[in-house]
Structures are given as structure tokens and as C-alpha cells.
Amino acid sequence: MPLKPAFVAKSISFGHNFLRVLWGDGARSLYPASWLRVSVRDSAYFEPNSLLYRPEHIEFAAKQLPLVDAKLRDDGGAVQLSWNDHATEYDASWLRAQDGGEASVAVKPPSERVLWDGSARIPTFNYAERETRKLEWMTALKNYGLVYIEDTPTTREGLLDVLHLIGVVKQRYHPDDVYVVESLRKEIRAKVDFSYGGDYLNPHTDTSTYLPPTRLDCFLGQIYDAPVRDTTNFFVDGYRVMADMRREHPGAFDVLTSVPARGGRRRLTVEEDCTPEELKRYHWDTLIESPYVVLNDDGSVKWVQFAWTKRAGFSFWKYDDETLARHNVAYELLHRMMRDERYHARVVFRPGVLAIFDNWRLTHGRHGVHPTTRRRMLGAFMSEDIWRSRWRLIHAEQSGLEGKWLYGCTDEALEILAGRNE
Ligand SMILES: [Fe+2]
Structure with missing residues (x-):
């Protein structure tokens, strides 16, 4: 299924401590490099089967190195970043859903919460x-x-x-x-x-x-x-x-x-x-x-x-x-x-x-x-934990993303990712 334009990166630029993305729907996001570094999800630092960070991640995240390169994959579906000690890739849909600022307004699912009284028809x-x-x-x-x-x-x-x-x-x-x-x-x-x-x-x-x-x-x-x-x-x-x-x-x-x-x-x-x-x-x-x-x-x-x-x-x-x-x-x-x-x-x-x-x-x-x-x-x-987990798991599954990108998302990001496909 093709991605909605909002989840495809159209162009990128970078500085030593930031990555900027222009999205297919015209929205813009700015990501601090320290956040990108601590969020790394490749198998050198993140174990893809158990979905847990390796101990090497602690030192990697603590090292403050400048970003030296950023490339956009041809289909706009991923961004490749390099520091002098490591190169890694970030899924573009995932990046879009992480931005809870202004860029999130266009992709947020509408709230369907219904406040009701005795005249309501209960589902x-x-x-x-x-x-x-x-x-x-x-x-x-x-x-x-x-x-x-x-x-x-x-x-x-x-x-x-x-x-x-x-x-x-x-x-x-x-x-x-x-x-x-x-x-x-x-x-x-x-x-x-x-x-x-x-x-x-x-x-x-x-x-x-x-x-x-x-x-x-x-x-x-x-x-x-x-x-x-x-x-x-x-x-x-x-x-x-x-x-x-x-x-x-x-x-x-x-x-x-x-x-x-x-x-x-x-x-x-x-x-x-x-x-x-x-x-x-x-x-x-x-x-x-x-x-x-x-x-x-x-x-x-x-x-x-x-x-x-x-x-x-x-x-x-x-x-x-x-x-x-x-x-x-x-x-x-x-x-x-x-x-x-x-x-x-x-x-x-x-x-x-x-x-x-x-x-x-x-x-x-x-x-x-x-x-x-x-x-x-x-x-x-x-309990709240069990109900919330199921809600998160159902939306995560709908998104069709790999488990490593679903790990650690906010509830809102998971709902946004569930709607990323056309
Ligand atoms: Fe009761």
C-alpha cells in the first residue's frame, strides 16, 4: 500500500546538530541530533528480536559528535545519517510520527470521544x-x-x-x-x-x-x-x-x-x-x-x-x-x-x-x-496497563511497520502511524 504524502520525506538538510525534513504534505520538522543519536535503532545498538537496547548504546548516546552526512533514500521512505563513528538509517514515517509539534496537526486522527447523557444510543x-x-x-x-x-x-x-x-x-x-x-x-x-x-x-x-x-x-x-x-x-x-x-x-x-x-x-x-x-x-x-x-x-x-x-x-x-x-x-x-x-x-x-x-x-x-x-x-x-497495551498493539499492527520502529512510540504516534497508508 502506498504511503500518504505526509509520511514521505521530500527533501532534507542538516547541520552539525540538527536534521531538517520537508514532508510531502508541505509540513516541516526539525530533529535535534542528540535525540536522533539516542533514538538509534540499528542492530549495533538495538537488538531487533528482543527489541531491547544493548549496553553499548549508553556510551554511543553520550558521545557528542557532529553529524557529517545526511542522505534521503530515493523513495523518500528513509533518512541515512552519519557521524564519524557510525552510520544508521531512520524510517521516514516513524520520524514524522515522532514530531508532536506543529507538524503533528495535519496527521492527527480526529478525536471521536462522545460525551453522552441518557438519550444516547450505546454501541x-x-x-x-x-x-x-x-x-x-x-x-x-x-x-x-x-x-x-x-x-x-x-x-x-x-x-x-x-x-x-x-x-x-x-x-x-x-x-x-x-x-x-x-x-x-x-x-x-x-x-x-x-x-x-x-x-x-x-x-x-x-x-x-x-x-x-x-x-x-x-x-x-x-x-x-x-x-x-x-x-x-x-x-x-x-x-x-x-x-x-x-x-x-x-x-x-x-x-x-x-x-x-x-x-x-x-x-x-x-x-x-x-x-x-x-x-x-x-x-x-x-x-x-x-x-x-x-x-x-x-x-x-x-x-x-x-x-x-x-x-x-x-x-x-x-x-x-x-x-x-x-x-x-x-x-x-x-x-x-x-x-x-x-x-x-x-x-x-x-x-x-x-x-x-x-x-x-x-x-x-x-x-x-x-x-x-x-x-x-x-x-x-x-488494569490500565493491559487496556492501553492492547490499544497500542492494535494500532502498531495496523501501521505495518517493523517492531523496532513501533517500540517506544507515544500512544498518539501509534495512532498516527496506523493511518500512514493511503
Ligand atoms: Fe460497583
């Missing part, structure tokens, strides 16, 4: 399409933070069949990786988590006392028998809620994103049957301190950590009473917004309905369960 796929439409449902998950996969076999294996297309699930601190959600016996409920009762369950973030919280979360309907009234779960787009709060209540947004607050969890029992010796292994007492809403460097929301059961106060001596009062009021506002039904995407977890969702972005809750209802769901978590 829905079928279990039979899990492999053939993998990139589509993962992209939908990225853009909406939520995807439904219907007709999933209602077993642990069915759940893992889908999740393993992303990667391994997260090891929980409980006895099992796949967990069971159902109304618990009263005596256990009181000790484990009263939210597993049958009352309205406030929207919340799962694993909110981990830092960061687990990235992906999922529920699979396994048993559902509701003779009197449906049990409805709902999801809330936390990015949408925070966008509205930033616009309408900037003071509340400011205090929730800047004041670190504590989250704690102390749990001495689990749902599963355990011997007293086993149970000790799962004892859990943790504390984090972080703003409940964490921002990225560019000011966008990174994650929302909202779990009203796990508030554990502040390092109060660092703040005045007014700030803490503002924080408490802002938290109540966040709670009210999360409960507002116009933000709720509703779903009934009938057998085979699988929801995979971004637990950094979405909160989830449930309406009351009628006492005659029998209902069971399976759930599992996946």
Missing part, C-alpha cells in the same frame, strides 16, 4: 462478532467508555472469552478474579458491603481506594428472574457530568480537582466461604489521598473517583475551614448530578448481556431490586 455488538469486529468495539469502548456485547455465554469462560481479546484480567485481592454480584444473605451483607442489598444503589466508581482505580470493569448477566418488576442498572458518563460542572459550577469543579481528599477501605471479610486462616490472607485496610477528580496535564479529566462509602476526610491542617466546607458542598453537588436521571443510560442485565466500561470515566448504579427477583451477575476488572 452494542454481538458475542459472535467479538473477533471480527474487535477494533470496532474497542474503539467504541474508547470513545463512549461503554460497550455492550450481547449473547455472551453466561459463564466465567464466556466472560473471559471476550476480555482475553484485550488481555489478562486483574488479580483481585479477594479469593477469585471473576466475582459474583447478587443480593447477599443479610448477615454477610452487613459485614461485607451493604450496597449488595436490594435498595437503590448510588452511582459510584469501583475500586475507588486503589490509586489509580482499576481501568476497565465489566458485568455479565448470568441469572435473571424478575416476576414482578425489572431491575435496572444505569451508567453515568462522568466526563459529561464534569464538563457540565466545569461550565455551570466552576468553583465546585475547581475544589474537587485540586484538594486531595482521603479514601479508605477496611474490610475483614469476603463474600466467598473461607476458612479463618484463608480469610486472614484477604484482610484489607487501605488509604489513598488524591483529588476525587484527577486532571490530565492538558486540563481534561483523567479519572473520577466517586464512592461516597469510602470518604475518609482530609489532611485538615493544610486547609482552612472554608475550603473544606466548599469541598463538602461540591461533593454533594457531584452526588446530585450523578443521580440525575437525565444522565443515566439504563440497562437490564438479562442473561448474556455483557457491559464493559471505563471505570475511570463512568460511574454505575442500580435501582431497587424487588424481593421476588433472583438475579446474578459476573464481574471482572482489567
